[in-house]
Amino acid sequence: MASNQILTVSQMQAAEQALVDAGETVSTLMERAGAGAADWIWRVAAGRAVTILCGPGNNGGDGYVIARVLAARGLTVRVIAPFSPKTPAARAAREAWGGEPVETAKGGVFVDCLFGSGLARALDQVLETRLCELAAAHDLCVAVDVPSGIDCDSGEVLNDTLPIYDLTIALGAWKFAHWMMPAMQLMGERRLVDIGVAFDWDAAQLAERPVLSPPEADAHKYSRGLLAVVGGEMPGAGVLAASAAMRGGAGYVKLYAGAEPGLVPPDLVVVHDGLDELLADERIAALLVGPGLGRSEEARARLAFVLGCDLPTVCDADALHLLTADMLEGRLSPLIVTPHAGELDALGHTFGSVGLDRVEQVSDLAEALEAVVVAKGPDTMLGAPGTPVVVMPPASAWLSTAGTGDVLAGLIASRLAVGMDSPLGIALEGCWLHREAARLAGPAFSAGDLLDHIPDAYGVLL
Ligand SMILES: NC(=O)C1=CN([C@@H]2O[C@H](COP(=O)(O)OP(=O)(O)OC[C@H]3O[C@@H](n4cnc5c(N)ncnc54)[C@H](O)[C@@H]3O)[C@@H](O)[C@H]2O)[C@H](O)CC1
Numbered sequence: 207m208a209s210n211q212i213l214t215v216s217q218m219q220a221a222e223q224a225l226v227d228a229g230e231t232v233s234t235l236m237e238r239a240g241a242g243a244a245d246w247i248w249r250v251a252a253g254r255a256v257t258i259l260c261g262p263g264n265n266g267g268d269g270y271v272i273a274r275v276l277a278a279r280g281l282t283v284r285v286i287a288p289f290s291p292k293t294p295a296a297r298a299a300r301e302a303w304g305g306e307p308v309e310t311a312k313g314g315v316f317v318d319c320l321f322g323s324g325l326a327r328a329l330d331q332v333l334e335t336r337l338c339e340l341a342a343a344h345d346l347c348v349a350v351d352v353p354s355g356i357d358c359d360s361g362e363v364l365n366d367t368l369p370i371y372d373l374t375i376a377l378g379a380w381k382f383a384h385w386m387m388p389a390m391q392l393m394g395e396r397r398l399v400d401i402g403v404a405f406d407w408d409a410a411q412l413a414e415r416p417v418l419s420p421p422e423a424d425a426h427k428y429s430r431g432l433l434a435v436v437g438g439e440m441p442g443a444g445v446l447a448a449s450a451a452m453r454g455g456a457g458y459v460k461l462y463a464g465a466e467p468g469l470v471p472p473d474l475v476v477v478h479d480g481l482d483e484l485l486a487d488e489r490i491a492a493l494l495v496g497p498g499l500g501r502s503e504e505a506r507a508r509l510a511f512v513l514g515c516d517l518p519t520v521c522d523a524d525a526l527h528l529l530t531a532d533m534l535e536g537r538l539s540p541l542i543v544t545p546h547a548g549e550l551d552a553l554g555h556t557f558g559s560v561g562l563d564r565v566e567q568v569s570d571l572a573e574a575l576e577a578v579v580v581a582k583g584p585d586t587m588l589g590a591p592g593t594p595v596v597v598m599p600p601a602s603a604w605l606s607t608a609g610t611g612d613v614l615a616g617l618i619a620s621r622l623a624v625g626m627d628s629p630l631g632i633a634l635e636g637c638w639l640h641r642e643a644a645r646l647a648g649p650a651f652s653a654g655d656l657l658d659h660i661p662d663a664y665g666v667l668l
Pocket residue numbers: 218219221222232235236237239240261262263264265266268292293320321322323324325326327328329330350351352377378401
């Protein structure tokens with residue numbers, strides 16, 4: 207059965223080799239991959255002609271299988287072959303197709319079987335132009351396995367101009383490029399064809415939607431979880447995070463406002479002084495520190511004090527610029543950090559994770575901090591010590607507005623106060639609530655508008 211695993215090219219090659227060692231051949235795998243892809247193409251073609259651009263490797267081989275299967279189903283199929291097939295399986299697939307390639311074609315569905323996971327460098331100018339012209343000359347574009355011209359492992363786009371596809375059909379397993387920027391922008395809809403690849407415990411995963419629980423019948427505000435949000439110089443961010451947390455499952459949210467917060471919701475308890483007294487409350491289940499904290503010496507001391515309490519804690523925003531290893535010494539409680547790209551770099555510099563690609567950096571930081579790292583952005587990725595990364599499916603691009611990070615931190619902290627899952631599971635719950643709230647909020651929302659959609663997002667996950 208197809209799984210949610212995300213494989214690197216070398217993991218994919220090892221998986222393919224394991225199947226071959228178990229008695230399959232590359233040709234039977236190609237047959238399965240091509241037939242599965244042809245099923246999807248047949249559906250979207252809806253009777254229209256199909257043009258397949260075949261490259262020299264096994265991705266091209268898949269293309270010849272697709273050509274044969276679709277022609278047998280009665281579609282008009284045109285194959286364009288700038289290269290002759292170079293692998294035994296691709297040669298056999300071309301022979302089995304048995305047709306004559308054409309120079310060019312237009313109209314109907316264009317299928318890119320030029321290169322897959324074997325792409326070694328950017329397409330040359332001639333190929334880039336040919337690919338783009340063919341894509342533009344058709345009504346619908348489909349990429350088989352991955353669009354040609356992207357790096358499967360890093361998600362890098364290697365050419366300046368590449369087509370944007372309507373559908374990408376991943377073969378055997380997801381690759382990072384399907385879910386990572388910038389390549390994921392080219393993919394269109396994504397579908398996975400199962401070719402029998404086994405589950406790999408060392409593989410990254412595409413996050414699955416969690417199931418949340420409603421409160422127990424005998425729940426009270428403390429049993430559901432008391433969260434303290436520790437703010438600072440810019441109190442608005444703390445109010446926003448606390449307001450999200452109130453809707454994320456925690457039974458009680460208190461905000462320690464470092465400065466006068468102005469208008470606050472009537473159901474938010476705001477404490478103005480006595481941080482040590484507040485944090486001495488044994489009923490506190492989790493802490494959030496960072497949104498609006500500031501970066502002064504006072505902020506640094508406050509962060510050190512908060513972390514020294516050794517309670518389950520979420521660190522976000524300014525806290526990520528102030529965080530140092532000594533503040534974490536001796537801590538035993540779970541820690542979740544929620545950096546955006548700039549904060550991830552700042553953490554990387556402090557904790558010595560530089561010069562790595564994003565996947566490595568997230569894993570490395572999770573080990574160094576002994577924390578869950580939520581590297582947020584259009585391709586949010588989560589790392590935890592000793593576990594492969596988990597990648598969130600994309601969320602609404604309207605989330606790219608100020609304050610939505612505070613909402614995310616508040617939601618994760620709220621789930622931490624509820625505390626029903628592992629720290630990684632908790633962080634995923636927060637990310638899914640955020641994603642669903644954004645989906646339900648529709649277009650052009652503000653971070654404040656997002657708050658109104660959290661209860662319904664919760665409902666989706668129950
Ligand atoms: N992994 C599996 O289980 C299966 C994968 N299948 C498909 O096979 C491709 C990967 O095939 P591979 O032959 O390794 O790579 P490509 O088809 O991508 O092409 C490699 C080929 O192209 C040359 N090359 C690389 N980059 C360039 C370039 N920029 N310009 C010109 N030439 C280039 C390189 O030297 C090689 O000759 C995978 O994606 C699936 O689609 C099968 O279905 C079987 C199961």
